[in-house]
Amino acid sequence: MPGELSALQLVFTGDPGLYAIVRLSLLVSLTAVLLAALIGIPLGALIALTRFRGRDAAIVVLNAMMGLPPVVVGLAVYLALSRSGPLGSWGLLFTPQAMVIAQTILVAPIIAALSRQTIEDLWAEYRDELAAMNVGPAGRVTTLIWDARFSLVTALLAGFGRAAAEVGAIIVVGGNIEGFTRTMTTAIALETSKGDLPLAIGLGIVLICIVIVINGLAWGARWAGERYAA
Amino acid sequence: MFHVRSLTTALVLGTFALTAPAGAQNKSIIVSSTTSTQDSGLFGHLLPLFKSKTGIDVKVVSQGTGQALDTGRRGDADVVFVHAKSQEEKFVADGFGVKRHPVMYNEFVLIGPKSDPAGVKGSKDIVAALKTIRDKGAPFISRGDKSGTHAAELNLWKAAGVDIEKEKGPWYKSIGQGMGAALATASAGNAYVLADRGTWLSFRNRGDLIVSVEGDKRLFNQYGVILVNPARHPTVKKDFGQQFIDWLVSKKGQKAIADYTIGGEQLFYPNAEDAGA
Numbered sequence: 201m202p203g204e205l206s207a208l209q210l211v212f213t214g215d216p217g218l219y220a221i222v223r224l225s226l227l228v229s230l231t232a233v234l235l236a237a238l239i240g241i242p243l244g245a246l247i248a249l250t251r252f253r254g255r256d257a258a259i260v261v262l263n264a265m266m267g268l269p270p271v272v273v274g275l276a277v278y279l280a281l282s283r284s285g286p287l288g289s290w291g292l293l294f295t296p297q298a299m300v301i302a303q304t305i306l307v308a309p310i311i312a313a314l315s316r317q318t319i320e321d322l323w324a325e326y327r328d329e330l331a332a333m334n335v336g337p338a339g340r341v342t343t344l345i346w347d348a349r350f351s352l353v354t355a356l357l358a359g360f361g362r363a364a365a366e367v368g369a370i371i372v373v374g375g376n377i378e379g380f381t382r383t384m385t386t387a388i389a390l391e392t393s394k395g396d397l398p399l400a401i402g403l404g405i406v407l408i409c410i411v412i413v414i415n416g417l418a419w420g421a422r423w424a425g426e427r428y429a430a
Numbered sequence: 431m432f433h434v435r436s437l438t439t440a441l442v443l444g445t446f447a448l449t450a451p452a453g454a455q456n457k458s459i460i461v462s463s464t465t466s467t468q469d470s471g472l473f474g475h476l477l478p479l480f481k482s483k484t485g486i487d488v489k490v491v492s493q494g495t496g497q498a499l500d501t502g503r504r505g506d507a508d509v510v511f512v513h514a515k516s517q518e519e520k521f522v523a524d525g526f527g528v529k530r531h532p533v534m535y536n537e538f539v540l541i542g543p544k545s546d547p548a549g550v551k552g553s554k555d556i557v558a559a560l561k562t563i564r565d566k567g568a569p570f571i572s573r574g575d576k577s578g579t580h581a582a583e584l585n586l587w588k589a590a591g592v593d594i595e596k597e598k599g600p601w602y603k604s605i606g607q608g609m610g611a612a613l614a615t616a617s618a619g620n621a622y623v624l625a626d627r628g629t630w631l632s633f634r635n636r637g638d639l640i641v642s643v644e645g646d647k648r649l650f651n652q653y654g655v656i657l658v659n660p661a662r663h664p665t666v667k668k669d670f671g672q673q674f675i676d677w678l679v680s681k682k683g684q685k686a687i688a689d690y691t692i693g694g695e696q697l698f699y700p701n702a703e704d705a706g707a
Contacts (some may be wrong), residue, residue, distance in 0.1 A: 283505030283663055291665065293506050294460055294491060375460075375491035378474075393610035394469050395635035 217379070222410065225383040228370070229363035230332055232303030236359055240308045241352060244315025245341045248323055254307040262316065265309035274372030281373065302369040307359040314355035318348050333403040350422050357418055364411050458487035459670045462507035464578055466536070466610045467653070468492035470628025470697055475690045480677055483509035485628040486670050494577030494608070502526060502656070505663030508671040513578040513653045527656035533678050534687050534698045537627045538649040539584055541613065542642035543620035559591040567601040569621035573612050574604030582651060583624045589648065611638070626651060628697040652707050678702070
């Protein structure tokens with residue numbers, strides 16, 4: 201089968217192997233983004249709204265962690281989850297859960313750093329108003345997160361982009377096992393190493409299309425939210 | 431942000447529901463193996479046969495031989511299936527593996543550009559060919575990744591009386607990557623490269639590369655399979671792992687290996703009965 205056709209054929213013939221790969225890619229990356237959001241948004245809000253010693257250093261470190269090299273994170277998670285590592289008894293190495301853990305670590309700093317900036321900017325705007333209304337700390341956090349929700353979607357999308365695109369971490373902790381931990385990006389890496397460049401490019405195009413669709417959906421949700429929520 | 435919590439719960443539960451039963455109910459083992467067995471398509475041929483007989487899912491993590499053995503040493507695989515006899519014997523001697531079983535061999539071939547700048551095309555003497563490549567400074571790509579193929583290449587340089595660490599020049603490039611990447615690099619730079627025939631035959635992006643040297647006995651590449659020692663790592667699934675090994679060296683398994691061809695060419699030659707292999 202000529203490679204130029206094969207990737208497209210896989211898509212249009214509804215190849216179950218390809219769908220399993222796409223489904224796993226989305227499941228892993230979306231779960232990682234949501235877990236990272238649950239960690240990152242409150243953390244970003246906390247740093248935005250509090251003043252403490254070493255806050256500037258914390259912000260610098262957080263911003264720098266947006267650039268964590270995936271392969272290093274993968275290796276660290278690998279060593280932790282290995283049977284010979286501290287969390288070996290969990291038996292999670294070479295599973296999708298391990299991939300979620302690695303991607304959560306990669307994505308959380310991105311969401312935290314972008315949320316921190318967004319919420320801090322909004323805080324400057326709302327500070328006097330919230331103080332005048334006598335809103336407590338918890339109320340401030342929820343108000344700010346709620347009013348920043350459309351901007352925070354961009355932070356989530358940045359995190360999703362990172363998760364969907366990376367291969368270094370998940371190939372190390374997932375093992376690229378066919379039918380079990382093989383995702384779009386690890387499949388692309390494999391086909392490249394096998395010299396099947398047309399199939400690799402075809403899979404890459406499929407991946408890019410999926411990312412565009414996800415971003416389109418998020419944009420649509422934001423548009424609908426702004427139009428009808430107000 | 432309305433349903434963040436329920437969505438998260440659904441996704442997290444979904445991931446775990448999707449994957450947890452695979453470990454809990456289904457029978458499965460993890461085999462750490464080499465890129466050559468995976469990339470050549472051999473596993474795609476063998477594993478469905480084995481599964482239909484035993485119901486055991488074999489999850490293959492394909493790595494270089496060095497990394498595959500390390501995965502076994504750490505207890506992260508149940509079985510290792512690699513090709514570097516001395517390293518395998520050390521693995522067993524060090525107590526990480528139970529016993530090494532010879533399974534099959536395939537053949538390395540020296541791949542080179544059609545233009546053949548070193549003039550070694552058609553030779554049956556790999557050692558003489560390597561000497562000529564060194565003498566003429568013809569471009570050569572080394573895996574450089576501690577894989578079985580890399581180990582074989584180093585042994586061949588040694589056999590040729592070349593101390594490659596000292597004598598390598600700009601003509602010798604160590605890329606630290608897998609077989610496919612090495613072939614692609616050789617193709618791009620019209621260089622020579624040592625490859626296993628299986629990966630070569632299934633490699634699509636050949637450019638001007640052809641087989642330059644083949645058929646030398648020193649190019650035979652023996653594969654062995656080892657159960658990771660359950661005494662060392664109690665989590666090893668020794669029963670399923672042993673079933674896989676027993677099947678590989680059985681008449682049926684050996685025949686399945688011999689039956690695998692690409693374009694009519696047999697890639698792997700079973701030899702489990704050869705105890706010295």
